[in-house]
Amino acid sequence: MPHTTPLLPPYVHPPAWLGLQWQPGQLVHTRRGPRYLSRAVETPECREAMAAGVTDFSSLGLTNGGNAGELVLFWQAPDHDIAAVQTAIDGIPARVAEREAERAAAAAERRAREEAAAAAEAQRIADLIARARDEATRSLNDRRWSWARRVDVDEAQGLLQRPDLDVADATRLLSLVERASKNVARSEVKLATMHAGERSLAERPEIRTLALEAVHLITADDADWATLENNRGWSKSSTIDGHVLDALPELNVAQASHALRLLRIHHKQLPRTLVEQMFALA
Template identity: 35%
Template sequence: MPETNVGGWQGPPAGFGLTWQPPRELKVGGVPKALWTAEAPSQDYDDALAGPEGRSLRNLGFSHDRLRGGLPCYWEGVHADARQVECLVNTAVRGLPAYREKLARERVEKAEREALTAAAVARRAAEDLVLAERAIAAARESLRTQAWAWAVRDDVETAERRIARGPAGMERYQSEHLLDLVARAQANIDRALKAMEIPYEPEAERAALPEVQAAAHEGCKLLTARDADRAGIRNSSGWGKTTTTRGHILAGLPALDATLASHALRALRTHRKQLPREMELAVFGHEMADMLAEAAA
């Protein structure tokens, strides 16, 4: 675009209060135009181009001179309608207060939204921390007092990892999952207790004897003391996978009644070889199979 200094151009209107440098004549597509560049920036000008009349102002030639630091500029064409341009500029200037009020209102609304969002994020983080602390406390207590009710080893390892890591940074879903694991262990206990509400008939007659109830209780305590692995390892010590929950529950009770003793006898019968001979006799007595075995010896 060749550039020459010429005269005879009308120039931009004075509505924005700008001082304009002498124009440069440029040929754009073979058509001469005068490029007027302001001497200094103007907030009014910038707001007008950003406001509701901005597109119309640009269509008439108002822009920013990128070659001169983004100063306001006006491209005047040879057929520019000065009255139309002046009218549009005046309209844009009159609309500036309303536009700025709108911008200020939007800034306030945006700040309020951001504050609400930040408060919600902070509240959520605080709630998540409380939830994590509660989940860790519940899991720690459950593992301390009822580890035998945690039937799946992977659940125990997951809980122990999260307890060791602490509540900071624990995601909500992880806390909820940890509480689910605690609830699952409690559900195992509840099911076992429910199953022991009705006497186990094959053992009911002997379980009705008070001395058998006491002996069965001691037998449950003995096997529970040996159940350090919580039936997690196949060995001949303590309870097995099918008896560990019932056994621990029975051992932890103050005493056994006839119904509970019938279930204790059922569980102990599976592990009777672990009982000392004297305790075995107190629990099961001289049963026919035992007497036949002794006679054959």
């Protein structure tokens, strides 16, 4: 690269920015026009300022040079604004502080979001566990008859006794409650379909009233939910249907047809007069 030692202005010896001690400049012809090139050994202050990354030093005319980058080069244009370079360098601490403040604010916002997300997740889990406890407790207390399998009851009761339920436990509890609910739903679908053999009796309003009365009597004796073989209450195969019928305020024809079918099986538990009133015309 051809160069000559400058003899005339506008060459100005650069200030000792960041502790840099400049050698005399040389005139160099570059693709961007003539430049006075000055060299200085890099100082720790300069290295730190360049590494901060808050100022485009190349736009100021300052670059690294030398094989190991131990030199700093200043490419001074004939009309170079030395004062603007000084201002940019003097502003580095403020820009670094501003950037660090922005980073700190972003980090604080990120932590806040993470903490909020963690709190929301913890609340979701707490709500899930509370809901599982509540639904399982209510189902076992109010609709124990809908739990067709004893093993399900034992498992649910075991889970409810744990003081430290986790998500997996809560999910399992809810699945057991859902299974019991599905038992009821299947029974309701079945009871909504006419049992043809009892249709003629079920169509009579007075018989439907007697049938519901009889269902109440047998259900009242089904305190064990068919878990004991004591000839009292409903059987294992009829307890869910019996309790679903018992919860109804009145029976329609289809429901009454199923009630009558079940009552024929359990008629020995009913007062004889009630049985005769229901089935005398059958």
